[in-house]
Amino acid sequence: MAITANRRIVLAELPTGRLTTGHFRAETTEAPTPGEGEVLLRTLYVSLDAAGRAWMQGPTYRSALKAGDVMAGMSLAEVVASNAPNLWASDLVFTETGWQEYATAPATRLAALPRVEPLSHLLSVFGIAGLTAYWGLLDCGRPQSGETVAVSAAAGSVGLVVGQIAKIKGCRVVGIAGGADKCATLIREFGFDAAVDYKAGDVRRALRAACPEGIDVYFDNVGGDIFEAGLLNMNMHGRVPCCGVVSQYDAGSEQRGPRAVPGLLVSKRLTLQGFIVMDYDDRRTEALADLKSWVADGRLKVREDILHGLDSLPAGLVGLLAGENIGKRMAKIA
Amino acid sequence: MAITANRRIVLAELPTGRLTTGHFRAETTEAPTPGEGEVLLRTLYVSLDAAGRAWMQGPTYRSALKAGDVMAGMSLAEVVASNAPNLWASDLVFTETGWQEYATAPATRLAALPRVEPLSHLLSVFGIAGLTAYWGLLDCGRPQSGETVAVSAAAGSVGLVVGQIAKIKGCRVVGIAGGADKCATLIREFGFDAAVDYKAGDVRRALRAACPEGIDVYFDNVGGDIFEAGLLNMNMHGRVPCCGVVSQYDAGSEQRGPRAVPGLLVSKRLTLQGFIVMDYDDRRTEALADLKSWVADGRLKVREDILHGLDSLPAGLVGLLAGENIGKRMAKIA
Numbered sequence A, B: 001m002a003i004t005a006n007r008r009i010v011l012a013e014l015p016t017g018r019l020t021t022g023h024f025r026a027e028t029t030e031a032p033t034p035g036e037g038e039v040l041l042r043t044l045y046v047s048l049d050a051a052g053r054a055w056m057q058g059p060t061y062r063s064a065l066k067a068g069d070v071m072a073g074m075s076l077a078e079v080v081a082s083n084a085p086n087l088w089a090s091d092l093v094f095t096e097t098g099w100q101e102y103a104t105a106p107a108t109r110l111a112a113l114p115r116v117e118p119l120s121h122l123l124s125v126f127g128i129a130g131l132t133a134y135w136g137l138l139d140c141g142r143p144q145s146g147e148t149v150a151v152s153a154a155a156g157s158v159g160l161v162v163g164q165i166a167k168i169k170g171c172r173v174v175g176i177a178g179g180a181d182k183c184a185t186l187i188r189e190f191g192f193d194a195a196v197d198y199k200a201g202d203v204r205r206a207l208r209a210a211c212p213e214g215i216d217v218y219f220d221n222v223g224g225d226i227f228e229a230g231l232l233n234m235n236m237h238g239r240v241p242c243c244g245v246v247s248q249y250d251a252g253s254e255q256r257g258p259r260a261v262p263g264l265l266v267s268k269r270l271t272l273q274g275f276i277v278m279d280y281d282d283r284r285t286e287a288l289a290d291l292k293s294w295v296a297d298g299r300l301k302v303r304e305d306i307l308h309g310l311d312s313l314p315a316g317l318v319g320l321l322a323g324e325n326i327g328k329r330m331a332k333i334a
Helices: A126-139 A157-168 A182-190 A203-210 A222-231 A263-268 A277-296 A311-319 B128-141 B157-166 B178-189 B203-210 B225-231 B264-266 B277-296 B310-321
Strands: A005-011 A024-030 A036-048 A074-082 A091-098 A103-106 A148-151 A173-178 A194-197 A215-219 A234-242 A271-274 A304-308 A326-333 B005-011 B026-030 B038-047 B073-082 B092-096 B103-104 B148-151 B171-179 B194-197 B215-219 B236-244 B272-275 B304-310 B328-331
Touching: A005 A311, A024 A194, A024 A311, A036 A091, A126 A157, A126 A234, A126 A277, A148 A157, A157 A173, A157 A182, A157 A203, A157 A277, A173 A182, A173 A203, A182 A194, A182 B264, A194 A203, A203 A222, A215 A222, A215 B236, A222 A234, A234 A263, A263 B272, A271 B264, A304 A311, A311 A326, B005 B310, B026 B310, B038 B092, B038 B148, B128 B157, B128 B215, B128 B236, B128 B264, B148 B157, B157 B171, B157 B215, B157 B277, B171 B178, B178 B194, B194 B203, B215 B225, B225 B236, B236 B264, B304 B310, B310 B328
Parallel strands: A148 A173, A148 A215, A173 A194, A215 A234, A234 A271, A304 A326, B148 B171, B148 B215, B171 B194, B215 B236, B236 B272, B304 B328
Antiparallel strands: A005 A024, A036 A074, A036 A103, A036 A326, A074 A091, A271 B272, B005 B026, B038 B073, B038 B103, B038 B328, B073 B092
């Protein structure tokens, strides 16, 4: 069957404050045609990530989005047609298709993925979320058995994996999440030792109570006031992997920075380290071997929050920024 | 000659805002008598350090000073009498005598130092300042030949050594200092490639002009706005050794933190690392071997600012906090 139409979601307008579904619009265009060395891709699952909001603010590790662009997003996609020697029809790839049914891409930067069951795991525990948790915690955080690890956005796609890996490594694990339900889920379903509800008041004090021996590794996903609260509870020689600043992406204006920096870094000899999972691309195999064995033996539980269809994406991203999901949020497109 | 009197400088009152000489008073008491296992020490040189102001603010890596305490300070001292098997009269030690002519100390934590010529070098390039520069730059900063290293408080005891070691390692070196004279001295006498006068206006912009290829290692001695200006000029994968926050010690109230933390740490994959020279005590020999060879072959110039007498200490510390010295400031006591 010839592919002729391509439905897609466009960023109609750049948000200046809080992102809403009104910033997006759907449109249908002609399906793209792959050039020499390119592949035509069918989007299977679109990953929903807080970073999508950051891309609207300005250049980060990728160039900024502008009004009229197809909304950017990473996807699990299937090769429909290939004009390149390294990929065949029905190969699976992980790439940025954006929020659309079909996309073309140069094949040189793509590699076929194994078909795992379920496929969605390629976007969650075996995808960016799982690898981010793995490298951020183990390479930047270097937790030792018996240490206390705290993680913010603990019920999110990365945080859930961070907490569970920290437990596997013999740490006491404290999650920070929004709402009593999420906190209860962390403890009951994912083995966290304690959880702090940041919506319930003074996070610094609550963290102190939940971490009576202080924090050795604070895995930060959010920035802002919660980040400061984490810093103020660190132990000597503590490590702080910095993964993202979801609290800041949807804010209208630049926030103040944490007062503890750099003074407390010196007196407590703390290390703050920003990282991005792509920096570890050459060590994927090593990480996936561990993650697969932990999932297989049931020590690492995978939680996914799967929406359906292109039209679910705008509200899905807005809701993710408001913290409504538990586990990795994505949308099944085809 | 029997030692009977002990002249000393006491912190009469804790400062709430800017430190003045009025916060100190001199007094004479009976000389202390060493107990079993202790030594009696004669203070030869008192080190003047910005940290002295931090100790008045609250507990850091040492307990806080309180009104009525002998002002704390590290010294080069000579053993006058020993009730311990590991030290002899006339041995030299480096320890916290405080601002006084005589002190006693348990001998177990002390080790005799070699008599180098001049003795003052044991407080500057072969003391805390030199070792702080060495470990902060080389272990936390890890500069590579051809990279750009920027250092704040560049004309201070640590900064001058940081800049010169970075040159030895083949880096382009940019110093940040207060005033055109200091900046000229950095370039003319110490081989810095460029210098930024933070008193002359927009530090962020001036740093950008002085570091056209960005900053790979920013060695921070000051915190506050200059720290933020440094961060905003960092290159990808940059390293930021955090050594102290002299800009904050003498401030009346808590300052805002740098807005770039932690967001910029993620997008630029920066590492901020607080450190204290004592953390490297077990590797002293290694550092001293390098420092001695660089001083001997003239590649590392030593600049000292030596005051005279106990009574010079209060104004000496106040002036140091205002940035009036170039190189390591200390006072010769005996």
